[in-house]
Amino acid sequence: MTVTVRFAPSPTGRLHVGNARIALINWLFAKRHGGYFLLRIDDTDSERSRAEYEEAIRQDLRWLGLSWDRKVKQSQRLDRYAAAAEKLKVDGRLYPCYETPEELEYKRKRRLARGEPPVYDRAALKLTAADRRKLEAEGRQPHWRFRLEDGEVRWDDLVRGPCHYHAAHLSDPVVIRADGTPLYTLPSVVDDAELSITHVIRGEDHVTNTAAQIQLFRALGAEPPAFAHLSLLTDATGQGLSKRLGSLSLGELRAEGIDGMAVNSLLAKLGTSDPIQPRSNLDQLIDEFDIGKFSRATPKFDVADLTHLNARLLHEMPFIEAEPRLKQIGLDADEAFWVAVRANLTDLSQARDWWHICREAVAPVIEDAAFARQAAALLPAEPWTTDTWKAWTTAVQAASGRKGRDLFHPLRLALTGREHGPELKTLLPLVGRARAQARLCGETA
Ligand code: GLU
Numbered sequence: 327m328t329v330t331v332r333f334a335p336s337p338t339g340r341l342h343v344g345n346a347r348i349a350l351i352n353w354l355f356a357k358r359h360g361g362y363f364l365l366r367i368d369d370t371d372s373e374r375s376r377a378e379y380e381e382a383i384r385q386d387l388r389w390l391g392l393s394w395d396r397k398v399k400q401s402q403r404l405d406r407y408a409a410a411a412e413k414l415k416v417d418g419r420l421y422p423c424y425e426t427p428e429e430l431e432y433k434r435k436r437r438l439a440r441g442e443p444p445v446y447d448r449a450a451l452k453l454t455a456a457d458r459r460k461l462e463a464e465g466r467q468p469h470w471r472f473r474l475e476d477g478e479v480r481w482d483d484l485v486r487g488p489c490h491y492h493a494a495h496l497s498d499p500v501v502i503r504a505d506g507t508p509l510y511t512l513p514s515v516v517d518d519a520e521l522s523i524t525h526v527i528r529g530e531d532h533v534t535n536t537a538a539q540i541q542l543f544r545a546l547g548a549e550p551p552a553f554a555h556l557s558l559l560t561d562a563t564g565q566g567l568s569k570r571l572g573s574l575s576l577g578e579l580r581a582e583g584i585d586g587m588a589v590n591s592l593l594a595k596l597g598t599s600d601p602i603q604p605r606s607n608l609d610q611l612i613d614e615f616d617i618g619k620f621s622r623a624t625p626k627f628d629v630a631d632l633t634h635l636n637a638r639l640l641h642e643m644p645f646i647e648a649e650p651r652l653k654q655i656g657l658d659a660d661e662a663f664w665v666a667v668r669a670n671l672t673d674l675s676q677a678r679d680w681w682h683i684c685r686e687a688v689a690p691v692i693e694d695a696a697f698a699r700q701a702a703a704l705l706p707a708e709p710w711t712t713d714t715w716k717a718w719t720t721a722v723q724a725a726s727g728r729k730g731r732d733l734f735h736p737l738r739l740a741l742t743g744r745e746h747g748p749e750l751k752t753l754l755p756l757v758g759r760a761r762a763q764a765r766l767c768g769e770t771a
Contacts, residue, residue: 329361330524333387333394334514336368337379340575341386343627344529344559344567347593351556352527353392354594354615357608364521365394369401370513386576390586391608398521400513407508410516410546411501414472419545420501422468423450424461446471446497470502472511472542479537484525484554485620491537499538515539519548527617530555554617557597562628574629583673585651588636597625604639606647637672657681666752683742684756690765691739698740700726702766708759715751740766 333349335341341349356363365387369375387394400407414420425433434444450471453461458468474493483489501512518526526536533555543550559567567574579589591605598619605611640648645661651674652659659681667680682688692698704721706714719737723729738750741762747753754762764771 327522327524329356329359330364330522331356331361331527332364332366332518332521332523333392334366334368334517334528335383336371336374337376337383338371338374339379340382340577342567342574342576343579343589343593344574346386346390346576346589347559347596348528348556349387349392350390350590350593351617351620354608354612355525355527355617357612358615361524362395363392364523365397366517366521367397367399367401368510368513369399370404370407370508370510372401372507375401382577386580389576389580390590396521398517400517403513403517404508406516406520407513410512411470411508414501414545415470417545419473420470421451421473421498422453422458423471423500424453424458424466424468425450443495444497445495448473448498467504469500469504471498472501472538472545474498474538474541479540481536481540481550481553484527484552484617485557486530486533486555486622489533489536491534493537493541496534496538499535501542511535511539511542515542515546515548518551519543519546523551525552525554527554527556529558531558554620556620557622557624559596559627560624562626562630564624564626567627574627579632583675584632584636585639585674588632588639591639592627592632592635596627597621597623602631602635604635604642606639606643633672640671640674641669643668652677662752663756666756667748670746670748680748680753683744683747684753687770688743688761688765689770690741690768691743692766692768693736693739695768697726697728697736698766698768701737701740702763705759705763705766710755710759712751712755715754718754737766 331352333352335345335349353363355361365384367380367383369380411420430446433447437444437447451473462468474496476493478490478492480488480490499511500509502508517523536553536555540550561567576589580586587606587608588604590608590611592602594605594611594615595602598621600614600619645664648664648668649659652664655675655678657677659677663681663684667677670680671677701722704718704725706718719733722737723733726733734750738747739745741750741757742753757765761771
């Protein structure tokens with residue numbers, strides 16, 4: 327059977343690094359096994375789902391380079407969920423419940439106070455047809471729960487190893503709301519079954535759902551897929567990421583100049599013992615991927631690691647990878663430029679600055695006008711190469727008697743208008759003789 331996985335975000339907010347990690351691992355798994363990666367939009371909650379979040383999810387995935395083979399929207403498959411619910415009702419696996427949220431909360435607290443697990447007590451199963459008619463006559467609409475069968479649910483998790491849950495420790499999940507709309511558990515299983523999902527790879531926050539969902543697959547006459555539950559990321563102090571999610575949204579990271587491949591390079595390896603290396607394309611990550619490398623330990627995500635990796639990625643990035651990225655930020659740059667400046671970048675947008683210095687007008691900073699003019703008079707004739715700087719500064723040193731910082735720093739300030747930057751031997755040929763001459767003479771050029 328062809329490996330088929332899905333990434334199933336709810337379009338109720340922006341994707342953050344935790345979501346991106348699940349998407350990436352699913353994608354790498356699919357590619358590693360020559361399979362399919364589906365994007366499933368979990369938009370059955372029509373109040374909280376927004377078209378603009380769905381669009382942002384697609385944009386974010388494209389930014390990471392995670393293309394999907396097929397996209398499905400749950401809101402367009404409601405008839406499938408209704409059909410499944412009907413079958414389960416006929417089979418006696420769904421039962422109507424009438425408790426209000428307040429009543430459920432009260433029951434939950436009471437059980438906790440008695441030291442019992444806060445599972446639903448199945449009171450609704452005891453209602454007679456007359457009781458139900460009476461409740462409905464009072465205007466109560468039922469929500470529907472899936473009746474779990476007693477016994478142990480087992481699966482061999484690809485990350486957590488053998489897992490087992492006793493159904494008695496779980497609440498019968500609500501699968502249909504009082505307004506008739508389906509809740510996550512049922513649509514997810516119907517889709518996984520009908521779209522032939524072979525592996526469900528998601529966060530460990532879904533482990534207990536899995537136990538109930540395995541029973542639901544079977545109740546619908548489908549064989550459950552394989553499951554892998556990944557430990558959730560925490561921040562550097564071990565806290566869940568949820569509080570800082572806004573700042574860790576992919577949109578925010580992109581706006582800060584982080585490259586999608588820096589995100590991928592980090593997230594593909596967090597939680598494994600593989601070294602974290604900057605990778606400038608996904609192919610290497612596919613080759614190195616193995617779901618068995620992910621441990622149960624909680625991986626820490628530190629945004630500082632990401633910025634650091636982003637810088638390393640740029641420093642090592644070959645021109646062939648850099649060129650399309652430079653085009654995207656409006657720079658039609660050549661290889662000589664890229665090789666000259668890449669070691670000085672922490673994010674790609676800074677390349678603009680150096681492009682400006684090499685190719686557009688810059689106001690020089692002149693510390694000592696006489697010295698700058700003396701240096702200008704000694705500029706050799708073009709063509710210039712990376713050897714020009716050495717030949718020129720040797721001549722300037724001999725004529726002026728300056729050396730070291732006294733010699734080089736004023737030249738850098740005059741030529742670039744900046745205190746620091748890429749090596750002048752690579753920058754000088756890019757600036758060119760005409761601009762160098764003018765800048766040394768104090769002109770904006
Ligand atoms: N929409 C669900 C979520 O974002 C999907 C969970 C799943 O992968 O089954 O948590």
